[in-house]
Amino acid sequence: MNAVPIHENGRLDVGAVRRQQVVMVVRKLVATQGIGAVTIAQIAKVMRTSRGVVNHHFKNKEEILQAALVSALKDASIATDQMVAAEDGVGEVTRLVVGLAATESDWWQVYIAFLAESAHDQFARKMIQEADRNFRVNLARALGDESKAAVTLGLMKGLALQRVVDEAFDVDEAVAAAVQLLSQWERVGT
Template sequence: MPIVVDKKERRAQVVAIAFDLVADEGIEALTFREIAAANGCSTSIVSHYFRNKNELLFKIYQVANERARDRLVAAHERRLPLLRCFDAILPVDEPSRRNWRVWLAFWSRAHLEPDYLEERRRAAEDSLALYRSMLAASLGTDAGTPAMEVAARRLLATVAGIGLEACFAPDDWTEERMHAVLAGELSDLGVGSKS
Protein backbone atom coordinates (compact mmCIF):
# COMPACT_ATOMS: atom_id res chain seq x y z
CA MET A 1 0.00 0.00 0.00
CA PRO A 2 1.47 3.41 -0.97
CA ILE A 3 2.30 5.94 1.74
CA VAL A 4 -0.17 8.81 1.84
CA VAL A 5 1.62 12.15 1.84
CA ASP A 6 -0.06 15.40 2.73
CA LYS A 7 1.25 17.52 -0.16
CA LYS A 8 0.40 20.82 1.46
CA GLU A 9 2.19 19.81 4.66
CA ARG A 10 5.22 18.49 2.77
CA ARG A 11 5.45 21.70 0.71
CA ALA A 12 5.23 23.79 3.91
CA GLN A 13 7.98 21.65 5.43
CA VAL A 14 10.25 22.28 2.42
CA VAL A 15 9.59 26.02 2.70
CA ALA A 16 10.26 26.02 6.47
CA ILE A 17 13.60 24.27 5.99
CA ALA A 18 14.55 26.60 3.14
CA PHE A 19 13.51 29.61 5.25
CA ASP A 20 15.84 28.47 8.05
CA LEU A 21 18.69 27.88 5.61
CA VAL A 22 18.32 31.39 4.19
CA ALA A 23 18.20 32.85 7.71
CA ASP A 24 21.35 30.93 8.66
CA GLU A 25 23.40 30.98 5.46
CA GLY A 26 21.88 33.47 3.02
CA ILE A 27 20.29 33.14 -0.40
CA GLU A 28 23.38 32.15 -2.35
CA ALA A 29 24.10 29.14 -0.13
CA LEU A 30 20.61 27.71 -0.65
CA THR A 31 20.44 24.69 -2.99
CA PHE A 32 17.85 21.99 -3.58
CA ARG A 33 20.48 19.47 -2.48
CA GLU A 34 20.96 21.23 0.87
CA ILE A 35 17.18 21.47 1.41
CA ALA A 36 16.77 17.79 0.58
CA ALA A 37 19.57 16.80 2.96
CA ALA A 38 18.07 18.88 5.79
CA ASN A 39 14.65 17.37 5.05
CA GLY A 40 15.92 13.80 4.74
CA CYS A 41 14.56 13.38 1.22
CA SER A 42 15.74 13.45 -2.37
CA THR A 43 16.12 16.56 -4.49
CA SER A 44 13.26 15.28 -6.66
CA ILE A 45 10.90 15.84 -3.71
CA VAL A 46 11.98 19.48 -3.50
CA SER A 47 11.72 19.98 -7.26
CA HIS A 48 8.26 18.37 -7.20
CA TYR A 49 6.98 21.35 -5.19
CA PHE A 50 9.11 24.11 -6.75
CA ARG A 51 10.17 24.36 -10.40
CA ASN A 52 13.36 26.20 -9.56
CA LYS A 53 15.27 28.02 -6.86
CA ASN A 54 13.76 31.40 -7.78
CA GLU A 55 10.21 30.13 -7.24
CA LEU A 56 11.20 28.75 -3.83
CA LEU A 57 13.03 31.95 -2.88
CA PHE A 58 10.01 34.07 -3.71
CA LYS A 59 7.85 31.84 -1.52
CA ILE A 60 10.34 32.25 1.36
CA TYR A 61 10.08 36.03 1.01
CA GLN A 62 6.28 35.82 1.11
CA VAL A 63 6.43 33.56 4.17
CA ALA A 64 8.64 36.08 6.01
CA ASN A 65 5.99 38.75 5.41
CA GLU A 66 3.15 36.41 6.40
CA ARG A 67 4.86 35.27 9.60
CA ALA A 68 5.49 38.83 10.75
CA ARG A 69 1.93 39.89 10.05
CA ASP A 70 0.44 36.81 11.71
CA ARG A 71 2.56 37.36 14.83
CA LEU A 72 1.55 41.03 15.02
CA VAL A 73 -2.14 40.29 14.52
CA ALA A 74 -2.01 37.57 17.21
CA ALA A 75 -0.35 39.98 19.67
CA HIS A 76 -2.97 42.65 18.93
CA GLU A 77 -5.81 40.14 19.31
CA ARG A 78 -4.43 39.20 22.73
CA ARG A 79 -4.93 42.88 23.56
CA LEU A 80 -1.32 43.45 24.48
CA PRO A 81 -0.27 47.08 24.91
CA LEU A 82 0.67 48.49 21.52
CA LEU A 83 4.34 48.77 22.47
CA ARG A 84 4.43 45.05 23.33
CA CYS A 85 2.54 44.11 20.16
CA PHE A 86 5.54 45.24 18.12
CA ASP A 87 7.76 42.71 19.88
CA ALA A 88 6.16 40.38 17.34
CA ILE A 89 8.11 42.20 14.62
CA LEU A 90 11.13 43.80 16.27
CA PRO A 91 14.19 41.53 16.56
CA VAL A 92 13.74 40.86 20.29
CA ASP A 93 13.57 37.07 20.07
CA GLU A 94 14.97 34.35 17.84
CA PRO A 95 11.92 33.94 15.54
CA SER A 96 11.78 37.66 14.77
CA ARG A 97 15.58 37.90 14.38
CA ARG A 98 15.40 35.05 11.85
CA ASN A 99 12.64 36.87 10.01
CA TRP A 100 14.79 39.99 9.83
CA ARG A 101 17.74 38.01 8.47
CA VAL A 102 15.49 36.64 5.72
CA TRP A 103 14.14 40.12 4.93
CA LEU A 104 17.67 41.51 4.72
CA ALA A 105 18.65 38.70 2.36
CA PHE A 106 15.86 39.70 -0.02
CA TRP A 107 15.75 43.49 0.06
CA SER A 108 18.20 43.90 -2.81
CA ARG A 109 15.89 41.74 -4.91
CA ALA A 110 12.96 43.98 -3.99
CA HIS A 111 14.96 46.86 -5.43
CA LEU A 112 15.82 45.05 -8.68
CA GLU A 113 13.08 42.53 -9.49
CA PRO A 114 9.47 43.52 -10.22
CA ASP A 115 7.86 40.53 -8.45
CA TYR A 116 9.78 41.21 -5.26
CA LEU A 117 9.06 44.93 -5.49
CA GLU A 118 5.36 44.21 -5.86
CA GLU A 119 5.41 41.81 -2.89
CA ARG A 120 7.26 44.46 -0.84
CA ARG A 121 4.62 47.05 -1.78
CA ARG A 122 1.81 44.64 -0.96
CA ALA A 123 3.32 43.82 2.43
CA ALA A 124 3.86 47.51 3.20
CA GLU A 125 0.26 48.37 2.30
CA ASP A 126 -0.95 45.47 4.43
CA SER A 127 1.21 46.69 7.32
CA LEU A 128 -0.04 50.25 6.96
CA ALA A 129 -3.66 49.09 7.09
CA LEU A 130 -2.94 47.01 10.18
CA TYR A 131 -1.00 49.85 11.86
CA ARG A 132 -3.85 52.31 11.14
CA SER A 133 -6.31 49.90 12.71
CA MET A 134 -4.12 49.26 15.75
CA LEU A 135 -3.42 52.97 16.30
CA ALA A 136 -7.07 53.92 15.86
CA ALA A 137 -8.14 51.26 18.37
CA SER A 138 -5.57 52.54 20.88
CA LEU A 139 -6.61 56.16 20.37
CA GLY A 140 -10.35 55.52 20.09
CA THR A 141 -10.55 57.23 16.72
CA ASP A 142 -11.38 56.49 13.08
CA ALA A 143 -8.71 54.56 11.17
CA GLY A 144 -9.67 56.20 7.86
CA THR A 145 -8.54 59.74 8.61
CA PRO A 146 -5.56 61.42 6.92
CA ALA A 147 -3.99 61.81 10.39
CA MET A 148 -4.11 58.04 10.92
CA GLU A 149 -2.48 57.51 7.53
CA VAL A 150 0.43 59.76 8.50
CA ALA A 151 0.66 58.15 11.95
CA ALA A 152 0.73 54.65 10.44
CA ARG A 153 3.49 55.69 8.02
CA ARG A 154 5.53 57.17 10.87
CA LEU A 155 5.09 53.96 12.82
CA LEU A 156 6.06 51.81 9.82
CA ALA A 157 9.22 53.86 9.30
CA THR A 158 10.07 53.74 13.01
CA VAL A 159 9.60 49.99 13.35
CA ALA A 160 11.57 49.32 10.14
CA GLY A 161 14.36 51.66 11.21
CA ILE A 162 14.63 50.19 14.69
CA GLY A 163 14.61 46.65 13.33
CA LEU A 164 17.24 47.39 10.72
CA GLU A 165 19.55 49.12 13.19
CA ALA A 166 19.08 46.30 15.71
CA CYS A 167 20.12 43.76 13.08
CA PHE A 168 23.36 45.59 12.33
CA ALA A 169 24.19 46.66 15.90
CA PRO A 170 22.47 44.22 18.28
CA ASP A 171 24.74 45.09 21.21
CA ASP A 172 23.82 48.75 20.88
CA TRP A 173 20.15 48.18 20.10
CA THR A 174 19.08 46.16 23.11
CA GLU A 175 15.46 45.26 23.70
CA GLU A 176 15.27 48.10 26.23
CA ARG A 177 16.59 50.62 23.69
CA MET A 178 14.22 49.37 21.00
CA HIS A 179 11.32 49.76 23.43
CA ALA A 180 12.45 53.21 24.54
CA VAL A 181 12.68 54.54 20.97
CA LEU A 182 9.38 52.97 19.93
CA ALA A 183 7.68 54.18 23.13
CA GLY A 184 8.86 57.70 22.32
CA GLU A 185 7.34 57.54 18.85
CA LEU A 186 4.09 56.07 20.16
CA SER A 187 3.92 58.81 22.80
CA ASP A 188 4.42 61.44 20.09
CA LEU A 189 1.52 59.82 18.24
CA GLY A 190 -0.64 60.11 21.37
CA VAL A 191 -0.49 56.47 22.46
CA GLY A 192 0.24 55.96 26.15
CA SER A 193 2.39 53.13 27.50
CA LYS A 194 -0.70 51.26 28.76
CA SER A 195 -2.50 51.35 25.39
Protein backbone atom coordinates in the same frame (compact mmCIF):
# COMPACT_ATOMS: atom_id res chain seq x y z
CA MET B 1 5.07 24.74 11.07
CA ASN B 2 1.49 24.95 9.84
CA ALA B 3 -1.24 22.49 10.77
CA VAL B 4 -0.91 19.00 9.36
CA PRO B 5 -2.70 18.95 5.99
CA ILE B 6 -5.45 16.36 5.74
CA HIS B 7 -7.42 15.39 2.60
CA GLU B 8 -11.21 15.53 2.70
CA ASN B 9 -11.17 11.73 2.98
CA GLY B 10 -9.26 12.02 6.26
CA ARG B 11 -5.90 10.87 4.93
CA LEU B 12 -2.67 12.75 5.38
CA ASP B 13 -1.80 14.98 2.41
CA VAL B 14 1.78 13.79 1.97
CA GLY B 15 2.47 16.22 -0.88
CA ALA B 16 1.41 19.19 1.24
CA VAL B 17 3.53 17.93 4.13
CA ARG B 18 6.55 17.66 1.85
CA ARG B 19 5.93 21.20 0.53
CA GLN B 20 5.82 22.47 4.13
CA GLN B 21 9.09 20.70 4.85
CA VAL B 22 10.73 22.33 1.82
CA VAL B 23 9.42 25.74 2.87
CA MET B 24 10.73 25.36 6.41
CA VAL B 25 14.16 24.30 5.15
CA VAL B 26 14.25 27.29 2.81
CA ARG B 27 13.23 29.65 5.61
CA LYS B 28 16.06 28.32 7.72
CA LEU B 29 18.56 28.64 4.85
CA VAL B 30 17.44 32.20 4.05
CA ALA B 31 17.47 33.20 7.73
CA THR B 32 20.94 31.82 8.41
CA GLN B 33 22.75 32.11 5.05
CA GLY B 34 20.74 34.48 2.85
CA ILE B 35 18.76 34.07 -0.34
CA GLY B 36 21.88 33.31 -2.37
CA ALA B 37 22.39 30.09 -0.39
CA VAL B 38 19.11 28.68 -1.60
CA THR B 39 19.57 26.22 -4.43
CA ILE B 40 17.58 23.14 -5.27
CA ALA B 41 20.69 21.08 -4.57
CA GLN B 42 21.20 22.70 -1.15
CA ILE B 43 17.55 22.20 -0.19
CA ALA B 44 17.75 18.54 -1.18
CA LYS B 45 20.99 18.12 0.76
CA VAL B 46 19.54 19.61 3.95
CA MET B 47 16.40 17.49 3.55
CA ARG B 48 18.49 14.40 2.77
CA THR B 49 16.50 13.75 -0.37
CA SER B 50 16.96 14.17 -4.11
CA ARG B 51 16.62 17.33 -6.18
CA GLY B 52 13.84 15.53 -8.03
CA VAL B 53 11.73 15.41 -4.87
CA VAL B 54 12.11 19.18 -4.42
CA ASN B 55 11.38 19.82 -8.11
CA HIS B 56 8.30 17.59 -7.92
CA HIS B 57 6.68 19.95 -5.41
CA PHE B 58 7.88 23.31 -6.78
CA LYS B 59 8.42 24.26 -10.40
CA ASN B 60 11.44 26.54 -9.76
CA LYS B 61 13.54 28.35 -7.17
CA GLU B 62 11.44 31.53 -7.42
CA GLU B 63 8.29 29.61 -6.48
CA ILE B 64 10.12 28.07 -3.51
CA LEU B 65 11.38 31.46 -2.32
CA GLN B 66 7.93 32.97 -2.72
CA ALA B 67 6.40 30.15 -0.66
CA ALA B 68 9.05 30.66 2.04
CA LEU B 69 8.42 34.41 2.23
CA VAL B 70 4.64 33.95 2.24
CA SER B 71 5.01 31.43 5.06
CA ALA B 72 7.26 33.75 7.07
CA LEU B 73 4.92 36.69 6.51
CA LYS B 74 1.95 34.60 7.58
CA ASP B 75 3.72 33.79 10.85
CA ALA B 76 4.66 37.46 11.27
CA SER B 77 1.10 38.52 10.58
CA ILE B 78 -0.33 36.11 13.12
CA ALA B 79 2.15 37.33 15.72
CA THR B 80 1.77 41.05 15.05
CA ASP B 81 -1.87 41.45 14.00
CA GLN B 82 -3.09 40.35 17.42
CA MET B 83 -0.80 42.89 19.08
CA VAL B 84 -1.80 45.70 16.77
CA ALA B 85 -5.51 44.95 17.20
CA ALA B 86 -5.21 44.91 21.00
CA GLU B 87 -3.47 48.29 21.27
CA ASP B 88 -4.52 51.74 20.19
CA GLY B 89 -1.46 53.78 21.11
CA VAL B 90 1.15 54.21 18.40
CA GLY B 91 3.97 54.05 20.95
CA GLU B 92 2.80 50.83 22.53
CA VAL B 93 2.23 49.20 19.14
CA THR B 94 5.79 50.14 18.18
CA ARG B 95 7.18 48.75 21.43
CA LEU B 96 5.41 45.43 21.01
CA VAL B 97 6.20 44.90 17.33
CA VAL B 98 9.86 45.96 17.55
CA GLY B 99 10.26 43.77 20.61
CA LEU B 100 8.81 40.85 18.68
CA ALA B 101 11.03 41.48 15.64
CA ALA B 102 14.09 41.71 17.91
CA THR B 103 13.55 38.12 19.02
CA GLU B 104 15.20 35.19 17.32
CA SER B 105 12.28 34.61 14.96
CA ASP B 106 13.15 33.26 11.55
CA TRP B 107 10.30 35.18 9.92
CA TRP B 108 12.08 38.45 10.68
CA GLN B 109 15.36 37.15 9.25
CA VAL B 110 13.56 35.98 6.11
CA TYR B 111 11.89 39.39 5.77
CA ILE B 112 15.26 41.15 6.14
CA ALA B 113 16.85 38.93 3.49
CA PHE B 114 14.06 39.75 1.03
CA LEU B 115 14.20 43.43 2.02
CA ALA B 116 17.91 43.53 1.14
CA GLU B 117 17.32 41.61 -2.07
CA SER B 118 14.52 44.01 -3.07
CA ALA B 119 17.08 46.73 -3.81
CA HIS B 120 17.95 44.94 -7.06
CA ASP B 121 15.41 42.19 -7.56
CA GLN B 122 11.90 42.97 -8.82
CA PHE B 123 10.40 39.75 -7.44
CA ALA B 124 11.67 40.47 -3.91
CA ARG B 125 10.59 44.12 -4.19
CA LYS B 126 7.05 43.10 -5.15
CA MET B 127 6.82 40.67 -2.24
CA ILE B 128 8.09 43.24 0.29
CA GLN B 129 5.78 45.94 -1.07
CA GLU B 130 2.79 43.66 -0.68
CA ALA B 131 3.80 42.63 2.84
CA ASP B 132 4.39 46.22 3.92
CA ARG B 133 1.07 47.40 2.43
CA ASN B 134 -0.82 44.72 4.33
CA PHE B 135 0.93 45.57 7.57
CA ARG B 136 0.34 49.33 7.08
CA VAL B 137 -3.37 48.65 6.54
CA ASN B 138 -3.55 46.82 9.88
CA LEU B 139 -1.53 49.54 11.61
CA ALA B 140 -3.72 52.26 10.09
CA ARG B 141 -6.82 50.50 11.39
CA ALA B 142 -5.35 50.33 14.88
CA LEU B 143 -3.92 53.87 14.85
CA GLY B 144 -6.69 55.52 12.88
CA ASP B 145 -4.34 57.19 10.41
CA GLU B 146 -2.44 55.97 7.33
CA SER B 147 0.38 58.50 7.73
CA LYS B 148 1.02 57.43 11.31
CA ALA B 149 1.00 53.82 10.16
CA ALA B 150 3.65 54.55 7.49
CA VAL B 151 5.91 56.40 9.94
CA THR B 152 5.43 53.74 12.60
CA LEU B 153 6.27 50.95 10.16
CA GLY B 154 9.44 52.78 9.09
CA LEU B 155 10.43 53.31 12.71
CA MET B 156 9.77 49.69 13.63
CA LYS B 157 11.81 48.42 10.68
CA GLY B 158 14.68 50.76 11.47
CA LEU B 159 14.87 49.85 15.14
CA ALA B 160 14.56 46.16 14.45
CA LEU B 161 17.28 46.33 11.77
CA GLN B 162 19.58 48.15 14.19
CA ARG B 163 19.16 45.25 16.58
CA VAL B 164 20.13 42.78 13.88
CA VAL B 165 23.33 44.57 12.82
CA ASP B 166 24.46 45.67 16.30
CA GLU B 167 24.13 43.18 19.14
CA ALA B 168 25.05 45.93 21.62
CA PHE B 169 22.16 48.10 20.42
CA ASP B 170 19.83 48.71 23.35
CA VAL B 171 16.44 47.92 21.87
CA ASP B 172 14.56 48.77 25.07
CA GLU B 173 16.17 52.20 25.37
CA ALA B 174 15.60 53.01 21.69
CA VAL B 175 11.99 51.84 21.81
CA ALA B 176 11.41 53.88 24.97
CA ALA B 177 12.71 56.98 23.17
CA ALA B 178 10.54 56.18 20.14
CA VAL B 179 7.50 55.66 22.35
CA GLN B 180 8.13 59.02 24.00
CA LEU B 181 8.44 60.75 20.61
CA LEU B 182 5.37 59.04 19.20
CA SER B 183 3.34 59.75 22.34
CA GLN B 184 4.09 63.47 21.90
CA TRP B 185 3.06 63.18 18.27
CA GLU B 186 -0.24 61.61 19.34
CA ARG B 187 -0.97 64.44 21.75
CA VAL B 188 -0.15 67.13 19.19
CA GLY B 189 -1.29 65.44 15.98
CA THR B 190 -4.70 64.08 16.90
